[in-house]
Amino acid sequence: MTPSGNRLLFDTPPLLHSAKADRLDVLGDLISGLDAVTTRAVVDEVGSKHAEARAAVLNASWISVVNTDSLELLKAFGAWSERLGATHGYNVGETTLCAYAEVNGGTLVLDDLAARRVAERHGLAVRGTVGLIADACRRGRRTVTNASVLVDDLPATGMRLPFPRGGFESWAREKRLLG
Structure with a gap:
């Protein structure tokens, strides 16, 4: 599935791991021309895992932190909280993003497989x-070789990938993601 519309809604892992790899600017460049947003809950999750990454996200000019306290979003948050099991601080970032996507549209950038499945089952676009x-x-924003270098930097930050180091190109071709 390719991004729906021009708005990308970022969850914790892509922001956290890109910041920890000192590649947050590269992530922003990859999506140049698209509207990138996240929520305060996601920023707080990033900060709970890595304070410097939180500061980097807040200072990144390419992403905005959106307001999620409207009545409509709070109602949607309640429904998504049940769907995703957001309890005691667990899944709160994903829940705010799903609620925001339901109300405002956009493509969720989620890596958690369970959350992705729930979001897709309820009609949200996910990447x-x-x-x-x-x-x-x-x-044409990056060459496959350049992207492979970026992707190979991410596991050192703790990010899990669906392929071994050096396997980005073959994985992406197998999934027919490169055209």
Whole structure:
């Protein structure tokens, strides 16, 4: 699935791991021309895992932190909280993003497989971080070789990938993500 519309809604992992790899600017460049947003809950999750990454996200000019306290969003949050099991701080970032997407549209950038499945089952557009990088290659924003270097930097930050180091291109071609 390719991004729906021009708005991308970023969850914690792509922001956290890109910032930890000192590649947050590269992530922003990959999506140049698209509207990128996240929520305060996601920023707080990033900060709970890595304070410097939180500061980097807040200072990144390419992404905005959206307001999620309207009545309409709070109602949607309640429904998504049940769907995703957001309890005691768990899944709150994903829940705010799903509520925002339901109300305002856009493509969720989620890597958590369970959350992705729930979001898709309820009609939301979803893309994973590596799929987003493959999309950038297809649009000519990055070469596959350049994207592979970026992707190979991410596991050192703790990010799990669906392929081994050096496997981005073959994985993306197998999934028919490169065109």
